[in-house]
Structure formats: structure tokens, C-alpha cells
Amino acid sequence: MRPLVFITGASSGIGQALALRYHQAGWRLALVARRVADMQAWLNDQGISAEEARCYGADVSDANSIIDAAKACLAAQGVPTVVIANAGISIGMDTQVREDLEVMQKVMQTNVMGMAATFHPFLEAMKAQAANPTSPQKAGTLVGIASVAGIRGMPGHAAYCASKAAAISYCESLRGELKSQGLRVVTLAPGYIQTPLTQKNKFPMPFLMTADDFASEAFKAIEKGVSFKVIPAPMAWVARILRILPDVFFDRLFKNQPRKHRANH
Structure with missing residues (x-):
């Protein structure tokens, strides 16, 4: 039987591009998003049959919702x-604004807890298979x-940066926990990708990459089982520099960085 890939956030952007790349490689698809109708319409447009792909409706910020989809x-x-x-x-926030504390909670719940809730229901079965x-x-x-x-x-960008830093550390911890049990954990760190998530950005986006190009590079990285990879390659060099840049220079470089749009903007 052909291998199966389970992808959340598959109704648009990176998730949809990954789904297409895996389909082209001969994989079966399990696609998850809140907008099931959008996913199904896309599958129909691509001529992908029900035997090749199935759609599951779920909200990753609700643990029970994504766990039920995984079980299905x-x-x-x-x-x-x-x-x-x-x-x-990805939503901007201002810590001095009371309602933005809920924004940060929502971002963390989706981007970090949602990731853990996505992995959780598969671990027992994947370990047994391994x-x-x-x-x-x-x-x-x-x-x-x-x-x-x-x-x-x-x-x-406090909420988004904090959530993605947490996601990187979470995956790194999980990688160490699961390696001896036959499972691999791959962390991918996209730069700026042309998706609905970045369309509202009002600041320069260097090395902007299409979702399809990202999916192609991501597919190769996942197949190789890399532990961590920044995509595209030029952004990886920027990331290396940012890691070691002293705070005084980092603060000076980004002091006039435009604020990411807030939820009510």
C-alpha cells in the first residue's frame, strides 16, 4: 500500500502545496483544516480521487477536535x-492592550498546543509500526x-515569534525523546512564503518564495530526515547571522521594524 501523509492547515498556502507535492510523489493524503469544503473543492479541481485522499474537519486549537480527526x-x-x-x-499584538493578551493566548494555543495535539494521537500507532x-x-x-x-x-511580532520559538524547542525535545523509539522529528523553519498568511504584511519580505517551491524543498528535507532546516537557503544564512548577532546590534537593526497587523486592524 502506498504511504500516507497527514497534513494540517491543508486548505491553502503551505499545507495545500505540500499536499500537491506528496500526491505527485504517489502518496495518499489525509488533509485537515476547518474549511473542509475548500479542501474538497481543491481535490476535485486537481482530479484527486477519494481513494487517494480524504478530508477531515478540525480546529487544531481545540485538542479534542484534532484528536478526533486523527482517530478518524x-x-x-x-x-x-x-x-x-x-x-x-500569525497576528500582531501590543502587550499594553488588554485584549491582545487573549490574542497571544490564541496564537500560542494554535501554533504550539495545536502542534502537540496533532502529534499526540499518532504516537502509539507509529511506535508500534516502527x-x-x-x-x-x-x-x-x-x-x-x-x-x-x-x-x-x-x-x-511578539506572539508569533514566541510561538514559533516554542515550536522549535518543543520539536527539538520531542526529537530526543522519540529517536530511540524509531521515530524521526523534523523541524522546518520557512522564511517568507507567498501565502494568505503573509499577504497582509506591510514590511519588506526578503527572499520571498512561492508555496510550491517551499513544498518541493520541504519534501526533500523530510525524506532525508533532517533535524532542522531553514527554507529557502539564503534565509538560512540570515538565520545563522541572527543567532550570533550581539543584542546591541540586533536592537539597532530592528528598532524601526514595522509592527505586524493586530487582530482588529
């Missing part, structure tokens, strides 16, 4: 070889879509 996938399609926690949101010497499937892989924004905290 296990029952209907079997154990995924790759699980990609891609769903996420321990089975007769299983035709290769080692199971959990993929966390983080962001280069998780490398350093950008002014005006």
Missing part, C-alpha cells in the same frame, strides 16, 4: 508514515512547521 484517519486510512503539523496563525520488523513502511516522521521568526524576537 487511523480508522479509515491507517497509520501515516508522515504527520505534518502545519496549521498556524517496532514491527515485518512492516513495509519506513520510519515514521513527525514534521513541525515552525518559522525563521522563531530564531529571534522581532519587535511588533
